[in-house]
Amino acid sequence: MPLEMSRLVRLAAALAMLLALATVAPTYAQETPPLPHQQWSFDGVFGTYDPAALQRGFQVYKQVCSACHPVTHLYFRDLTAIGYTAAEVKALAATYQCAAGPNDKGQMYQRPCLPADPIPGPFPNEEAARAANGGALPPDQSMLVAAREGGPDYVYAILNGYKPAPSGVEVPSGKYYNEYFPGHMIAMPPPLSAGAVTYADGTKATVPQMAHDAATFLTWASHPNLDSRHIMGAKVFLFLFVTVGIFYAAKRKIWSRIH
Amino acid sequence: MAETRPGAGRRIIRWIDYRLPFMATLEHELYDYPTPRNLSYWWNFGSLAGIMLVVMIVTGVFLAMQYTPSSEQAFDSVQHIMRDVNYGWLMRYAHENGASMFFAIVYIHIFRGLYYGSYKQPREFLWMLGVVILLLMMATAFMGYVLPWGQMSYWAATVITNLFSALPLIGHPIVTFLWGGYNVGDPTLHRFYALHYLLPFVIVFVVLLHLVALHRFGSNNPLGIDLKGPQDSVPFHPYYTIKDLFGLSVFLLIYAFFVFYAPNFLGDPQNAIPANPMQTPPEITPEWYFLPFYAILRSIPSKLSGVLLLAASIFILFVLPWLDTSPVRSARFRPVYKWVFWLLVIAVVALGWVGAHPPEGIVITIGRIATFYYFFHFLVLFPLIGKLERPRPLPASIGTPVLAGGSSPLGRAGAPLEKP
Numbered sequence: 001m002p003l004e005m006s007r008l009v010r011l012a013a014a015l016a017m018l019l020a021l022a023t024v025a026p027t028y029a030q031e032t033p034p035l036p037h038q039q040w041s042f043d044g045v046f047g048t049y050d051p052a053a054l055q056r057g058f059q060v061y062k063q064v065c066s067a068c069h070p071v072t073h074l075y076f077r078d079l080t081a082i083g084y085t086a087a088e089v090k091a092l093a094a095t096y097q098c099a100a101g102p103n104d105k106g107q108m109y110q111r112p113c114l115p116a117d118p119i120p121g122p123f124p125n126e127e128a129a130r131a132a133n134g135g136a137l138p139p140d141q142s143m144l145v146a147a148r149e150g151g152p153d154y155v156y157a158i159l160n161g162y163k164p165a166p167s168g169v170e171v172p173s174g175k176y177y178n179e180y181f182p183g184h185m186i187a188m189p190p191p192l193s194a195g196a197v198t199y200a201d202g203t204k205a206t207v208p209q210m211a212h213d214a215a216t217f218l219t220w221a222s223h224p225n226l227d228s229r230h231i232m233g234a235k236v237f238l239f240l241f242v243t244v245g246i247f248y249a250a251k252r253k254i255w256s257r258i259h
Numbered sequence: 260m261a262e263t264r265p266g267a268g269r270r271i272i273r274w275i276d277y278r279l280p281f282m283a284t285l286e287h288e289l290y291d292y293p294t295p296r297n298l299s300y301w302w303n304f305g306s307l308a309g310i311m312l313v314v315m316i317v318t319g320v321f322l323a324m325q326y327t328p329s330s331e332q333a334f335d336s337v338q339h340i341m342r343d344v345n346y347g348w349l350m351r352y353a354h355e356n357g358a359s360m361f362f363a364i365v366y367i368h369i370f371r372g373l374y375y376g377s378y379k380q381p382r383e384f385l386w387m388l389g390v391v392i393l394l395l396m397m398a399t400a401f402m403g404y405v406l407p408w409g410q411m412s413y414w415a416a417t418v419i420t421n422l423f424s425a426l427p428l429i430g431h432p433i434v435t436f437l438w439g440g441y442n443v444g445d446p447t448l449h450r451f452y453a454l455h456y457l458l459p460f461v462i463v464f465v466v467l468l469h470l471v472a473l474h475r476f477g478s479n480n481p482l483g484i485d486l487k488g489p490q491d492s493v494p495f496h497p498y499y500t501i502k503d504l505f506g507l508s509v510f511l512l513i514y515a516f517f518v519f520y521a522p523n524f525l526g527d528p529q530n531a532i533p534a535n536p537m538q539t540p541p542e543i544t545p546e547w548y549f550l551p552f553y554a555i556l557r558s559i560p561s562k563l564s565g566v567l568l569l570a571a572s573i574f575i576l577f578v579l580p581w582l583d584t585s586p587v588r589s590a591r592f593r594p595v596y597k598w599v600f601w602l603l604v605i606a607v608v609a610l611g612w613v614g615a616h617p618p619e620g621i622v623i624t625i626g627r628i629a630t631f632y633y634f635f636h637f638l639v640l641f642p643l644i645g646k647l648e649r650p651r652p653l654p655a656s657i658g659t660p661v662l663a664g665g666s667s668p669l670g671r672a673g674a675p676l677e678k679p
Contacts, residue, residue, distance in 0.1 A: 045520055048368025073338045139532075143338075146523065147531035182541070222531070225341070225348045232349070240512050247505040254497050258296065 032180055035153040039214065042219060046234065048227045049220055055080040056199055057217025060210050061141070063197050065106040068119025068129070068188075069139040077115040081224060082217075089115050096120055134174040136187030137231055145215070145222035151216040154180070159211035276586040288474055291303050293492035294499050297657050301375075303506035304368040309466060310507060311361040311623040316459050319403075320423050322347075326406065328452035330445040331410035334533040338605050352522040359525045360514050362548035365393065373579075376588030380475045382578035387471040390576045392465050397549070397573075399458040402451040404546060409485060409530030415441045415650040422556070425563040427643035442536065447598070482657055483589025490658035542617065550614030551607050557618050568630070582637055582647030590649040595644050599636070606632040 041050040058079070061071070076093040080086060093113040101108035113120065125128035130137050139147070148154040157180040165177035165184075169170060175185040192207045192214075199205055220226070276283050325344050327336035340347035369389070372378055384443035405416045420437050424430040439446030477486065486492050493499075517524065525547060529540045545553050555572050559565040575582075591598040606629040613626035 010559070073335075073342060142533045147528050149528050151528075183285060227354075229348065229519055229522070233515065235510070236515050240508060240515060244505070244508045244512065247501065247508050251501045251505045254501050258493060258498075 032182060032184075034149040035157045035180065037153055038156050038215075040152055040219070042216075042226055044228075045230065046251070049082070049229060050216065051083040052201060053216040054220055055084070055195075056201065056203060056210075057213035057215070057220075058082060058194075059199060060197050060214040061217055064191055064210075065141060065214065066122060066123055068133060069121050069141040069144075071119050071142040072121065072139075072140040073142040074119050074221055075115070076117055076119055077114060078224060079160050082220060086115070093117060104173045125162055134187060137181065138188070142221045145219045147222075151222075155215040155218055158186070159192055159214065160208060261622070267476055271457070282436065287498075288493065288616060288637045292474065292495040293477065293486070294495045295491060295657055296488060296493045297480050297515065298478060298499070298502075299500075300506060301367070301371040303503055303510075303640055304364050304371060305473075306503045307363045307507060307510055308361065308368055311357060311364055312466065314374040315354060316351045316355050317465075318357060319456075319459065321350045322354055323456060326452075328406065328449050330408060330448050330534070331665075333406060333448060337407045345399060356522060356525065358403065358515065359517070359546070359548065360510075361396065362545055366508075369393070369576075373603070374590045375479055375481060376483050376583070376585075376590070378580045379583065379586075379588050380580070381476050382472070382479060385469060385475075386580060388469040388472055388548055390471060392462055392571070393576075394573060395458055395462045395465065399455060399462065400546070400548070402455040402458070403448075404477045405448065405451045406455060406536045407530060408448065409528040410526045410532045410538075410540050411543070413534035414540055415444060415545055416447065419545075420447075422562075422569070425566045433622070438578055444536075461582070471478060472570070479588060480657060481591065482654060483587065483592070484653055484657065487656035488658070489643075491534060491656055501583065545616060547611065547615070548610075551610035552608040552614075554614035554626045555630050555633065557614070558579075558623075558626045564574050568634075569586075572633060576583045579637065579641070582641040584642045585648065585650065586645075586649040586651065591642075592653055593648055594651060595648040599640055599644060602632065603636045605626070606636065 004137045009063065010258040022032050041053065042048060050101075057080040061069075076096075077094070079089050084092070093115050096117075096119070097110045098113040098117045099108060100111045123132065126137060143153060145151045149233050150157070158178060159178040161178045163177055163179050169177070171185065175187055176189055177184055192210050194207055195205050197205045197210060203209060223229075231258060272282050275281065322340060325340045325347060327333060337351070340351050342348075362632075372386065372389070401415070402417060405412045420443065423433045423437065426433065435441060437447070439450060439492065457669055477492075501622065527544065527546075544550070552569055554574060556565045556569040559568055585593060585596065587593055590600055609625055610628040610633070613622050613629065616622045618626065
């Protein structure tokens with residue numbers, strides 16, 4: 001087919017492509033600004049998660065994000081790591097329904113979830129999730145921070161990044177303008193509004209506060225072992241500093257025999 | 260158990276050694292082994308690479324106990340390792356970052372060999388075995404990267420295996436054969452897992468050959484001259500055991516920094532998304548240690564030529580000993596090569612940078628210049644400089660300048676090396 005294309009047709013095709021590029025160009029011309037870096041309690045060598053922020057973040061996830069986003073790799077039992085007691089986790093799990101079975105009649109059934117169950121997502125499968133979200137798939141949030149360049153800074157920037165579209169940029173229906181989303185057209189409506197959550201610890205639920213807490217919780221969801229990793233790292237470094245010193249002294253002493 | 264009087268252990272060793280000279284060989288090759296007394300810290304990287312190979316195998320075996328090589332479960336099983344297995348995150352991060360450390364060490368080891376002419380007569384075969392190890396490492400690392408079955412795993416596997424399709428006639432059948440199907444899928448993952456477990460043991464075997472070849476003539480040294488007598492060498496133990504241990508402890512600081520404080524710095528966030536054959540990631544970039552080769556591949560618009568050039572960039576290393584016409588090993592005594600060496604380093608680093616960026620504008624130009632230089636360096640400069648350069652006079656022996664400093668001769672010197 002391409003071989004049969006006449007010169008004229010090819011020229012026309014090239015022109016059409018140029019035109020198409022020219023119309024698409026403004027959307028891509030607006031570069032995504034660099035992600036502003038936030039202060040995180042888990043930053044740096046001695047950083048650890050702030051348990052209060054984790055619990056507030058879980059509250060945001062539970063009351064806002066979980067309407068669309070699953071946390072595929074999290075189990076109820078994992079929540080003891082963010083400061084809930086075993087009894088609290090058990091009670092929380094029991095408020096969800098989990099699929100179980102088959103029973104001795106061969107039928108599947110629903111039962112209250114147990115701490116050993118994965119936290120159920122909002123949709124039974126990808127197709128259902130897309131159907132309910134205008135064709136877009138809300139990503140798994142238990143891997144979101146690991147799966148995005150910038151991690152928690154990206155999550156925070158997106159949650160605070162909703163802006164009116166610049167003049168001349170048309171936002172298609174079902175899309176929203178977000179400064180930090182690649183291409184700026186995000187299918188997620190602005191999820192947070194002031195007071196969307198009433199924090200159990202009395203913290204004022206501003207949008208930046210909720211975004212910060214949610215990003216902290218999602219970082220934990222992606223990297224649940226960060227605390228123990230940082231602590232073990234400090235011990236390993238202490239051990240290695242001593243080892244380096246001993247080996248250096250021994251090396252000097254042994255080589256002094258022939259120098 | 261019954262035999263408890265002192266000397267029993269020694270007698271058992273002697274009994275075995277008489278029949279299988281295991282300890283005697285170890286003692287000869289690791290303890291008394293005469294080693295040039297002037298080795299610099301650049302000579303630490305051989306033993307470091309060997310240690311990393313062991314670390315990779317040990318952490319890998321533990322990971323294999325928990326990993327499931329099926330396209331349905333691979334991604335989740337890695338998350339199971341990261342979240343639920345005791346110290347699974349430690350094993351996985353040590354393995355993942357260990358691969359980067361292993362390559363960094365081996366690349367330094369190779370450049371050290373290039374600078375000091377370690378590939379020259381009589382160590383040509385030692386060098387070639389090293390290139391075989393490099394090739395095996397690349398294959399192993401590539402297949403290992405596919406195992407977590409993330410987006411980048413899947414698409415890297417697709418892109419790299421597709422390179423073979425550039426070959427005329429046999430290309431496509433080869434790719435289908437590699438995949439075990441008509442795309443990268445479950446059979447591909449299974450076979451890559453099997454081979455990823457097998458190849459490291461092949462590497463161990465070639466490393467042993469590498470060591471046997473090394474011990475035939477002993478290490479090269481910064482002066483690049485042969486040992487002239489016992490005053491030029493020291494026994495490997497304790498001099499180089501302690502020097503290697505000191506180097507190892509410093510290296511472990513760097514390794515530990517990545518494992519504990521920046522475990523995902525060298526990785527790609529895309530690989531935290533499960534493999535999706537229906538969605539190509541915005542950019543497919545290989546791991547950093549493959550970037551220079553990736554840049555060479557992309558420097559040519561024709562796919563077949565790119566693939567052939569990529570292959571040539573590694574296989575050219577096999578014939579280095581014959582491309583270099585200079586009889587002098589160490590760059591210290593080669594006034595021209597000494598500088599030209601750094602041009603190669605710059606070219607390779609530039610290729611790495613080019614490989615990490617989308618091929619547009621200046622990136623393409625730099626990539627082409629660096630690719631051209633890479634081959635020009637080996638094919639033209641190597642033979643030419645060797646012919647034209649006037650090397651500086653070589654010292655008479657290793658021991659002379661050192662002993663001139665005033666010191667007693669060695670108490671425990673190695674036997675003089677036989678001359679070939």
